Amino acid sequence: MVRRRVLSLAAFVLAFGLGASVGWAEIRVVEPDKPETLPAFALSDHKGQPFTAERYKGHWSLTTIGFTSCPDVCPFVLSNIVEVISQMTLRVHPDKLPQVVFVGVDPGRDAPVMADYVAHFDPKFIGVTGPHEELAKLVTGIDGFYRIGKAKKDGDYEVQHSASVIVTGPDGQVHAKLSPPLDPGKVAEYLARKQIAYARAQRSN
Amino acid sequence: MTSNLYKTCLGCLTGTAMILSAQTVQACEAHAFLTTQTAEAKTASHQGPVMAMDAWVPVAPPGVKAHAAYLVLMNHGADLRAVTAVHSPQYASAAIHASQVKDGVNVMQHLAQVDLPAGSSVAFKPHGLHIMLMGPKKPMAQGDTVDLALTLDDGTTVAVKAEVRKRGAAAPMNHGHMGHDHKGS
Known part of the structure; x- marks a missing residue:
């Protein structure tokens, strides 16, 4: 069991002195004691290209789990991430903007519409799906969860999935888990500071 | 309340x-x-003690068959009312759902009815209570209008026109100027 510590923004206010105007607990971050390595998995992106753990290396990423026929939460979270990225453009170099990965855990319904789906939010977003056994590897690797419910009379079925947004670093490892709704400005600030701390740690190594 | x-x-x-x-x-x-x-x-409806306003449907990604509608319902009457059914002629089906996070997992719950206490307002908003619209009969684009008929427990119907518009910074999730933002819901 990996021991985790839960940090509310209040902890960052103390640590970084962001100022008194910052509200309590508006972003919730869970950071592992040590960055966690992603397991091997073989999925495909919305362009049909292989998507493996390698695709996480060399840049920061934000990953969220969902399904394309989710009417409320998934589009809400993705739009929320669009705002985070837009806030980050004010704080970091364009090369440092995180890659955004949407993991569709309902491959039958997700694969046919994935390209249009992610492009609707941002043409740079990456939509990923694949067989359940491969999805399970990535989802478990980011400490996530999903479950496909039984089909109802009309053929529709429920999909339950973790709510968090996973932050991975250029080392391809999991550095943090954010709980939506994400306050765009505060999350952008958190991520920018995370990048600075990471770069500093890399230099001193 | x-x-x-x-x-x-x-x-x-x-x-x-x-x-x-x-x-x-x-x-x-x-x-x-x-x-x-x-x-x-805003071309919302006001037929009886229950009225709807700020009704909108976020533009959905192309090909997606499940849309959501959000609105604020106000019961200005003296009696408890409830929404028991929703219908839209532009969709194959409509239902009331609530998105919830349980132990860090997003769960969507189907609700048989939503109570509207007397003198109160209930907000259907992103990441919470919403009307799920399944199977659009034609693609919905920004600026289109979705007709919704909300059936109340007294048998009356509230007709609502919801505007299809983009999600964005101006989405009503944060607009608290009328005090409809139910914190902690």
């Missing part, structure tokens, strides 16, 4: 800088008056 009522009315009072007695009843009458005006401007 008393506190919600209070917040709603207070929002209205502060928003318009009207000087009224802080008595809840009066404040609410003022609120009803103001929302009627707003509702007319």
